[in-house]
Amino acid sequence: MAVTLHDVARVAGVSIKTVSNVINDYPHIRPATKSRVEDAIAELGYQPNLTARSLRSGRTGAIALAVPDLSLPYFAELAGAVIAAAEAAGIVVLVEQTGGDPRRELELLRSPRLTMTDGLIFSPLGIEQSDAAALRVSYPLVLLGERVFDPGHDHVSMHNVEAARAATEFLIASGRRRIAVVGAHEGEIIGSAGFRLQGYREALDAAGLDYDPTIIGYTAPWHRSGGAQAMRDILEGGSPFDAVFGLNDTLALGAMRVLQETGIRVPSDVSVIGFDDLDEAEYSIPSLTTVDPGRRWIADTAVATLLRRINADDPDALPAPSLLLAEYRIAVRESAPARL
């Protein structure tokens, strides 16, 4: 069926080893032999069978990336950045969607599917501290997102607490005092929502402002509709506020829409800040001030770190698993100007 090394070897009048040498740029080949082989390859349209190569070499040249859902813009942009970084390194990416479901996340970690890849970049959402044992796997693994697990893994994440604190301080510095939050998770300590809320409280404390639970809006799914609903809850509560901190951009965008519906003007009545710096933050009406958490750096670093583990000759000779945190910055746009 397909052209194999043997076919090329026969046509070129050499052994398959020589053909293999040519393909793999082995240095000591007579130019005449080399060109004869290359001609045969071109003539037959030979392409190496990567499955066979993988079986023999133990390397597939592919990695897996597991994210909750590509329809969430943050993860779509993250996946795009990971694929681009992997391609630059000559490897391909198998993308899995877990839906943030802990059962599917655990299943994925033990899936035989992973034998088709050299390692996994995993952005968990549903699994918990008690599932940490499931992360002790035999293949190279890099975790993304919140560090809710014991050490022992390379982990690439962002400065959630500090960045959220900086976002809140930015609003305070611009003159706001009653800052509502959209997207909190009831009782969560560890996790994006918990960390960002903590940063928010630290900023309030430092400024001597009181924490007012009546302007904290809760929603589990971080969609726009969740942000809209949480914003409505706060409005119905009746407590005044002069700014909104959306714990991510889609929440902020959903909240902004509800404000607009209600006749509240952004930013003249209420400032709005988000978190993620999605592409669309630049084009919303008004454009969204937000925290750029360093997504591109996260993707590049995750791939580089995974490849370092994969390529390690002696796995134990490698540096200990590390927590790598991206730099953040505040992207100032219209929804929350630096001064009112």
Next chain:
Amino acid sequence: MAVTLHDVARVAGVSIKTVSNVINDYPHIRPATKSRVEDAIAELGYQPNLTARSLRSGRTGAIALAVPDLSLPYFAELAGAVIAAAEAAGIVVLVEQTGGDPRRELELLRSPRLTMTDGLIFSPLGIEQSDAAALRVSYPLVLLGERVFDPGHDHVSMHNVEAARAATEFLIASGRRRIAVVGAHEGEIIGSAGFRLQGYREALDAAGLDYDPTIIGYTAPWHRSGGAQAMRDILEGGSPFDAVFGLNDTLALGAMRVLQETGIRVPSDVSVIGFDDLDEAEYSIPSLTTVDPGRRWIADTAVATLLRRINADDPDALPAPSLLLAEYRIAVRESAPARL
């Protein structure tokens, strides 16, 4: 290193064939033998090596998906839908980004990488009619997007002309007469921009309205910023208009932002309609009326069609390559109400 069939066979006291039979649910196995093997599998934590299975069976259980860029929301949502459809069929998806660059698209079609997959779902953007020969590949291939090539391939697409005509007719029926277009491509006949513009012109013709080139905005990249720029061009031209047809949602969203900046109100002054029905169309301010082109159906159908080719015992016994077109509908929201 890893546990193999041989290890399981040794522990269970059977041959590897029997273990293989158990794994593959071969019916004629003595229950006692079967449970002995299953115990050994559990005890050793055996997992089949899918690379070896692929080499022997000729099937990888993976397909490739090539799209321009996951940071474009349409393709992110499409990719998510394809991965979900594939997962339901028990296969995984290797995602490639071409950037819409014809060179990379052509390269991809001949990439040895594809030997790691059973087939390809390809959404081309850059290659042209003259590259049609490159599409005559030896592996199963399903094309997505505009049918700019000769037949001979399964192709899953949308009713571009009709849907664009319907969108335009919707605006006309609502009372609009001067409908600007944002996102046209200079001189393009075949392609999303060309087809949708054609549908627009057909609707104008049918309604007895003149086509006015001064309210057609051109932009090659279908980003929000492109939509914004094309909208500005039209405004600078000074010709009046009472509606905007964005040839996709991001263009429409970018245009809407410029209208708002200029003090033009949507929809009271100008109606805006898009095309794609992205998740975000529902949450923009105002929410965006748009054409739902049947993305979910497209993803399901592309996967099902590709799998049919892959699973064909006799490739020639299959139905001829077909052009499959999704049903469309207009999602009516605030930016263009049915009646003003």
Next chain:
DNA sequence: ATGAAAGCGCTAACAT
């Protein structure tokens, strides 16, 4: 109902 043996296409070890 189970086993023995071959071989998918390649790379690695060892020859020469």
Next chain:
DNA sequence: ATGTTAGCGCTTTCAT
């Protein structure tokens, strides 16, 4: 500088 051989882990004949 090139050839020979073995074998990665599995499925698939072919036996029994």
